[in-house]
Amino acid sequence: LGKRLHLLVEVAAADGGGGSLPVEATVRWCEPDLEPGIHLAGLEFRGRTPSGGGVAEALRRQLSQVR
Numbered sequence: 342l343g344k345r346l347h348l349l350v351e352v353a354a355a356d357g358g359g360g361s362l363p364v365e366a367t368v369r370w371c372e373p374d375l376e377p378g379i380h381l382a383g384l385e386f387r388g389r390t391p392s393g394g395g396v397a398e399a400l401r402r403q404l405s406q407v408r
Contacts, residue, residue: 342368369385
């Protein structure tokens with residue numbers, strides 16, 4: 342809990358292209374999965390995207406292009 346992560350989220354677009362979005366997140370909760378050795382985690386996204394927008398909004402936009 343509390344660990345800061347620097348992630349690169351890669352998303353494929355419907356047109357076959359795609360992109361990646363560097364984001365920073367903090368682990369807010371973590372619990373074991375039913376599968377041994379795997380854990381589930383809740384992340385709080387921090388900061389702004391390179392284009393100046395919010396991280397959650399940028400992820401929503403990218404994910405809405407995936408079909």
